[in-house]
Amino acid sequence: xxxxxxxxxxxxxxxxxxxxxxxxxxxxxxxxxxxxxxxxxxxxxxxxxxxxxxxxxxxxxxxxxxxxxxxxxxxxxxxxxxxxxxxxxxxxxxxxxxxxxxxxxxxxxxxxxxxxxxxxxxxxxxxxxxxxxxxxxxxxxxxxxxxxxxxxxxxxxxxxxxxxxxxxxxxxxxxxxxxxxxxxxxxxxxxxxxxxxxxxxxxxxxxxxxxxxxxxxxxxxxxxxxxxxxxxxx
Amino acid sequence: xxxxxxxxxxxxxxxxxxxxxxxxxxxxxxxxxxxxxxxxxxxxxxxxxxxxxxxxxxxxxxxxxxxxxxxxxxxxxxxxxxxxxxxxxxxxxxxxxxxxxxxxxxxxxxxxxxxxxxxxxxxxxxxxxxxxxxxxxxxxxxxxxxxxxxxxxxxxxxxxxxxxxxxxxxxxxxxxxxxxxxxxxxxxxxxxxxxxxxxxxxxxxxxxxxxxxxxxxxxxxxxxxxxxxxxxxxxxxxxxxxxxxxxxxxxxx
Numbered sequence: 328x329x330x331x332x333x334x335x336x337x338x339x340x341x342x343x344x345x346x347x348x349x350x351x352x353x354x355x356x357x358x359x360x361x362x363x364x365x366x367x368x369x370x371x372x373x374x375x376x377x378x379x380x381x382x383x384x385x386x387x388x389x390x391x392x393x394x395x396x397x398x399x400x401x402x403x404x405x406x407x408x409x410x411x412x413x414x415x416x417x418x419x420x421x422x423x424x425x426x427x428x429x430x431x432x433x434x435x436x437x438x439x440x441x442x443x444x445x446x447x448x449x450x451x452x453x454x455x456x457x458x459x460x461x462x463x464x465x466x467x468x469x470x471x472x473x474x475x476x477x478x479x480x481x482x483x484x485x486x487x488x489x490x491x492x493x494x495x496x497x498x499x500x501x502x503x504x505x506x507x508x509x510x511x512x513x514x515x516x517x518x519x520x521x522x523x524x525x526x527x528x529x530x531x532x533x534x535x536x537x538x539x540x541x542x543x544x545x546x547x548x549x550x551x552x553x554x555x556x557x558x559x560x561x
Numbered sequence: 562x563x564x565x566x567x568x569x570x571x572x573x574x575x576x577x578x579x580x581x582x583x584x585x586x587x588x589x590x591x592x593x594x595x596x597x598x599x600x601x602x603x604x605x606x607x608x609x610x611x612x613x614x615x616x617x618x619x620x621x622x623x624x625x626x627x628x629x630x631x632x633x634x635x636x637x638x639x640x641x642x643x644x645x646x647x648x649x650x651x652x653x654x655x656x657x658x659x660x661x662x663x664x665x666x667x668x669x670x671x672x673x674x675x676x677x678x679x680x681x682x683x684x685x686x687x688x689x690x691x692x693x694x695x696x697x698x699x700x701x702x703x704x705x706x707x708x709x710x711x712x713x714x715x716x717x718x719x720x721x722x723x724x725x726x727x728x729x730x731x732x733x734x735x736x737x738x739x740x741x742x743x744x745x746x747x748x749x750x751x752x753x754x755x756x757x758x759x760x761x762x763x764x765x766x767x768x769x770x771x772x773x774x775x776x777x778x779x780x781x782x783x784x785x786x787x788x789x790x791x792x793x794x795x796x797x798x799x800x801x802x803x804x805x806x807x808x809x810x811x812x813x814x
Contacts, residue, residue, distance in 0.1 A: 333781040340645065402770055403763045404720035406727075410737050414752045415611045423746060468756035489631070496634040500724070503741060515698050517728070522644040529637035 336496045342523040354512075354527065361535060362509025364498045367430055369491060372437030379438075380445035381471065397439040406501045407536045408432050424505025429498075436497055444486025448479030481554060488540050495536045499528070509535070517547040521529065568751055579743060581736045584761065591732035591765060595723035598654065599715050602661035605791045607707070607799035610669025614703070615695050623670035630663030635721045643728045653725050660721050661714045669709025672703030689767055703781045719766040733762040 383390040409432045413423070421427030452475050460474045478481075486551075499510025507514070509528040516524030570576040573583035581587075613619040638660070642652035676699050684698045700707075726734025740748075740755035 343699075359605045399767060400767045402716055403736075403759075404723040404766055406621050406720070406734060407737055407759040407762045408721045410741050410745060410755055414755045416739070418746055477704060492628075492631050496632070498632040503727075503738075510634070510636060513634075513640050517640045517644065522641055525637055525644060529641060532634050532637065533632050540632075544590065 332460060334403060340522055343524045344551075345521075345527060352390070354531065355507075357507075357509050357511055357528075358531065358535065361495070361498050361510075361532065364426070364429060364433060364501070364506060364508055365491060365494045365539070367426075368433035368437055368498075369487065371430065371434040372441050372490060373487075374386065375434070375440050375508075376441035377445055380442050381441070382451060383446050384449045393442060394439075397442050400435050401439040405432070405436065405497050406503065408435065408493045409501055409504050411466060412424070426506060429430055429501035429506040432501070433494055433497055440486050440490045440493065441483075444489075445479065445483050448486075449475055450484030451482055452478045480551050481494050481547060488543045491539050495532060495539065499532060566750065567757060568719055570653070570754075571757070576754060577735070579736070579739050579754055581739050581754070583657065584733065586734050587731060587735055587758075588761070588765070590730075591719070591722060591734075591762070594657065594725065594730070594732050595715060595718050595769065596656035598661050598718050598722075599711070601658045601715060602665055603711065605658075606662045606665035607669055610666045610707075611673060611695060613649060613689070613699065614670045614673025615699060620674065623667055627663040627667035630660065633660075635660050635717075636724050636727075639724055640723070641727060651728055653728060653730060657718055657721055657725070661718050664710045664713040664717065666710075668706050668713075669703065672706030672710075674698045676702045699723060699776070701744075702785065704781045705777065705785065708773065710782065712773040712777070715769050715773060716766055719762070719769055721778065733758055737762070 334461055379389075379393055383393055409429065412428045412432050416422040416431070419425075456474065456478065457470065460470045465474065497533070498508045499513060501507045502510035502514045509532045512524050512528030516522065516526075516528065566577050569583075570581070571584045572574040573585045575582055610623060614625055635656070639653055639656050642656045644647075646652035673695075680698060680702070681694060684694045689697065722730075722732055723734035723737065726732055726738050736754045736758035740758070743751040745751045747754050
């Protein structure tokens with residue numbers, strides 16, 4: 328501990344010397360890795376949660392079991408789940424310390440939020456709208472895609488925003504199982520007793536979370552132009 | 562799978578090969594890491610949330626706090642607190658408290674604000690003072706939302722306390738990180754310990770959630786609970802295990 332404290336004292340904080348060419352290059356690589364992991368986890372999460380939500384709206388009795396199941400998965404502490412996946416999945420690419428192990432865990436954590444919000448979104452579509460669509464001769468599939476999903480979009484996007492911000496935080500924990508994006512700076516900064524490195528990882532991942540959140544707000548506004556005109560009139 | 566070293570470890574002896582304290586000790590440590598910070602967070606966030614909800618000021622702050630809490634990676638916060646403030650357990654505990662505050666603060670504020678203004682007016686019309694309105698109307702009516710916040714917070718602290726084992730604290734994260742350090746992928750002993758420890762910490766988290774769910778039923782006034790049951794199933798998802806209900810997320814996100 329004495330050595331560690333001495334090592335810290337010899338380094339000023341904040342230590343702008345950290346930002347040399349090599350570290351900045353690495354920072355960019357880690358940022359890209361972080362974004363890729365987050366995006367893929369959200370993509371897989373949506374591919375699983377959207378059909379489940381559609382099924383739960385059509386067959387009400389599926390809702391509670393699915394909500395409880397995704398809820399239990401969400402409750403498992405992340406470090407525990409990731410290390411468990413590393414221990415029990417087959418070794419070798421893409422599992423082991425590869426991206427697959429992390430992606431499975433990250434996807435699991437998106438399910439509760441995406442499922443719950445998609446169900447709530449679909450159920451918020453007014454009855455008279457769906458009845459009008461049925462009366463106009465929409466088939467169930469077309470009605471879902473062209474009427475219900477667009478109207479449910481604001482609530483679904485609200486879920487995607489929470490899931491995205493949560494996932495960006497969880498990606499850092501996958502640093503324990505060979506991935507981690509910016510979380511790798513946490514581990515290496517901890518190993519070398521270098522607070523600046525941890526701080527850079529922390530600040531950049533918070534900035535990333537805020538930026539992604541704002542980007543999703545913006546894309547929601549682009550995707551649902553009708554909601555603004557209504558807001559403007561109100 | 563070699564279960565032989567597992568039984569004595571579960572019953573309280575140190576694990577021979579991996580040198581981890583017995584499971585009862587780890588459980589007690591983890592409980593301490595959760596109950597302490599959550600109680601401290603309640604002591605700070607509950608009065609603060611009630612106050613800003615009651616006087617209806619600073620609401621943006623109360624709501625943004627929980628958004629910020631979600632955006633801050635807890636692992637990074639623990640490590641920086643540990644490195645920057647003296648390599649001891651105290652800053653780690655302070656981090657656990659800090660991570661426990663946002664859901665309680667936000668939900669307490671939202672719970673008080675969501676009290677029907679007509680009910681509040683009726684109470685004032687009956688001659689109740691501001692303090693009495695808070696104590697006899699707003700707090701009881703906000704109780705379900707407040708309890709949901711405490712539940713979210715507690716489950717979050719269970720997870721963050723698991724991470725704290727990485728910097729050398731005990732608790733149920735200890736066997737997980739020891740297993741990881743002794744190549745969990747190839748060492749059967751480590752793998753068994755990790756599987757058992759993960760099961761324990763998962764059950765621990767779920768138990769904390771369920772127990773707080775029971776506690777919620779005890780502290781929510783009978784009249785409110787009855788009204789909830791009679792209500793038709795809500796179209797917007799109810800206040801679930803985490804505080805991120807779509808309804809609130811629409812507000813808070």
